[in-house]
Amino acid sequence: MPEPAPLRIGNCSGFYGDRLSAMREMLEDGPLDVLTGDYLAELTMLILGRDQLKDPTLGYARTFARQVEDCLGLALERGVRMVSNAGGLNPAALAARIAEIAAGQGLSPSVAYVDGDDVRSVGFPGALTANAYLGGLGIAAALAGGADVVVTGRVTDASLVVGPAVWWHGWSPTAYDELAGATVAGHVLECGCQATGGNFSGFATMLPIGPTDGPAPPLGFPLAEIAADGSSVITKHPGTGGLVGLDTVTAQLMYEVQSTAYLGPDVTTHLDTIGLRQEGPDRVGITGVRGSAPPERLKVCANELGGYRNDVELVLTGLHVPQKAAWVQAQLEPRLTASSVTWSLGALPQPDADTEQGASTLLRCTVQDPSPEPVGRAFSGAVVELALASYPGFTMTAPPGPGTPYGVYRAEYVDRAAVAHTVHHADGRTEVVA
Amino acid sequence: MRAPLGTFVLARSGDKGGDANLGLWVAHDGSPRYADRVTWLLALVTPDFVRAFLPEARTLEVETFALPNLGGLNVVLGGLLGRGVAASTRFDPQAKGLGEWARSRYVEIPEVLL
Numbered sequence: 401m402p403e404p405a406p407l408r409i410g411n412c413s414g415f416y417g418d419r420l421s422a423m424r425e426m427l428e429d430g431p432l433d434v435l436t437g438d439y440l441a442e443l444t445m446l447i448l449g450r451d452q453l454k455d456p457t458l459g460y461a462r463t464f465a466r467q468v469e470d471c472l473g474l475a476l477e478r479g480v481r482m483v484s485n486a487g488g489l490n491p492a493a494l495a496a497r498i499a500e501i502a503a504g505q506g507l508s509p510s511v512a513y514v515d516g517d518d519v520r521s522v523g524f525p526g527a528l529t530a531n532a533y534l535g536g537l538g539i540a541a542a543l544a545g546g547a548d549v550v551v552t553g554r555v556t557d558a559s560l561v562v563g564p565a566v567w568w569h570g571w572s573p574t575a576y577d578e579l580a581g582a583t584v585a586g587h588v589l590e591c592g593c594q595a596t597g598g599n600f601s602g603f604a605t606m607l608p609i610g611p612t613d614g615p616a617p618p619l620g621f622p623l624a625e626i627a628a629d630g631s632s633v634i635t636k637h638p639g640t641g642g643l644v645g646l647d648t649v650t651a652q653l654m655y656e657v658q659s660t661a662y663l664g665p666d667v668t669t670h671l672d673t674i675g676l677r678q679e680g681p682d683r684v685g686i687t688g689v690r691g692s693a694p695p696e697r698l699k700v701c702a703n704e705l706g707g708y709r710n711d712v713e714l715v716l717t718g719l720h721v722p723q724k725a726a727w728v729q730a731q732l733e734p735r736l737t738a739s740s741v742t743w744s745l746g747a748l749p750q751p752d753a754d755t756e757q758g759a760s761t762l763l764r765c766t767v768q769d770p771s772p773e774p775v776g777r778a779f780s781g782a783v784v785e786l787a788l789a790s791y792p793g794f795t796m797t798a799p800p801g802p803g804t805p806y807g808v809y810r811a812e813y814v815d816r817a818a819v820a821h822t823v824h825h826a827d828g829r830t831e832v833v834a
Numbered sequence: 835m836r837a838p839l840g841t842f843v844l845a846r847s848g849d850k851g852g853d854a855n856l857g858l859w860v861a862h863d864g865s866p867r868y869a870d871r872v873t874w875l876l877a878l879v880t881p882d883f884v885r886a887f888l889p890e891a892r893t894l895e896v897e898t899f900a901l902p903n904l905g906g907l908n909v910v911l912g913g914l915l916g917r918g919v920a921a922s923t924r925f926d927p928q929a930k931g932l933g934e935w936a937r938s939r940y941v942e943i944p945e946v947l948l
Contacts (some may be wrong), residue, residue: 654907
């Protein structure tokens with residue numbers, strides 16, 4: 401029997417706010433079977449939670465809807481399935497929005513969504529958002545049901561790759577080595593250009609960044625070719641910027657792991673079994689990954705509103721910088737009513753600097769309070785009133801704005817039995833996966 | 835000799851709630867010293883080393899997870915970011931620059947590894 405073809409799966413987003421044109425680039429620049437996008441981070445859930453407080457029909461990543469509006473016809477024409485966690489707190493609303501966009505363009509894709517991750521009803525008092533990290537089996541079921549587009553709530557970032565790989569290769573839920581291999585590929589892809597030379601500490605000597613005196617080519621987004629045994633090759637479309645090398649891939653695997661046994665909803669991945677090999681230009685092979693049964697409980701991302709914050713940066717220039725800092729701090733402190741006030745002073749400037757910037761440093765003041773008033777005008781007014789009444793050369797990088805709310809994230813855990821991981825197929829059928 | 839850790843060590847860092855997360859590994863720069871450098875790095879970077887090397891972590895709980903197959907290790911600096919990215923008052927609340935700070939710090943490197 402011939403080897404089944406590998407799954408060719410790309411990524412076009414590493415966070416909510418990533419390059420808007422990346423979806424089109426990934427579709428146009430080379431062949432793919434599935435295109436994924438990660439839009440959720442711990443902080444993003446809070447931002448979406450605040451969106452939804454203002455308008456209950458929101459709570460999803462709106463940039464994904466804009467990208468789909470631009471690219472849906474192209475993806476359908478090329479037969480590329482799209483899988484994204486852009487549904488955030490409201491995947492049903494995003495699926496409806498995509499169906500509406502498609503209808504407006506005379507297209508009729510099959511759009512499925514996956515939910516059940518929202519566990520606010522299970523407990524977690526005080527949390528604005530509480531979402532269990534689901535695995536990839538819901539996505540696999542949605543694709544098996546014929547979906548052209550799958551949007552989910554909070555699945556793990558790697559599940560966006562694991563789910564399609566399970567569907568493509570027909571792996572059983574206990575094919576732990578295969579699932580672990582796909583998890584590693586997913587972990588490499590999930591942060592977009594971080595796999596291809598973005599945020600890469602070897603950039604100066606290893607990366608073909610091109611001339612720095614003209615426009616720099618954008619870095620390409622990554623893709624993986626995942627074989628039936630779970631091994632993979634990380635690469636990118638030909639002709640795109642950046643590099644896929646041992647170090648850009650290692651960079652993605654070495655951080656955010658906090659353990660040598662990476663606990664996921666579908667599999668525990670043993671990172672100390674990963675083998676990497678440069679197989680050609682911009683091609684890194686991942687082999688040998690071993691997996692074992694996943695933990696009993698699912699991790700939960702819980703966010704609560706922590707309070708309100710604000711800050712200002714004061715510029716201190718020239719002589720007597722420590723005295724300037726001490727004086728303005730002593731002037732401002734008694735005027736502040738916020739419950740928490742934090743000061744930090746940058747490095748002292750060089751003596752006899754030949755530029756004004758070189759002779760300057762920044763003094764930063766951050767205030768926090770459970771209520772908005774003490775960090776709002778009470779703060780900004782107190783700072784601005786010192787403009788002509790404090791240290792010589794008083795200036796700010798920008799006047800303080802209105803205070804902003806901030807969230808506090810905490811990790812929680814929930815029993816699998818308390819979570820109904822549910823696929824809503826395009827034809828209205830619902831299917832609960834384990 | 836004393837030289838920046840980043841002479842042949844690469845890094846990436848980020849946040850996980852209130853903890854900072856730092857990956858350190860030996861660059862695949864074609865050096866014949868690669869294996870010796872990995873052995874040196876994994877022996878060097880202990881929790882006590884991290885607390886002295888990055889003074890802002892001196893009072894923190896630090897954990898290290900060696901991944902010799904990838905030529906490096908993962909370091910968790912517990913609580914460096916306070917209560918998490920949105921709440922932190924650090925000027926780099928997501929620890930994006932922590933890895934580059936670590937690479938710029940000087941350390942005694944055996945000359946045979948250079």
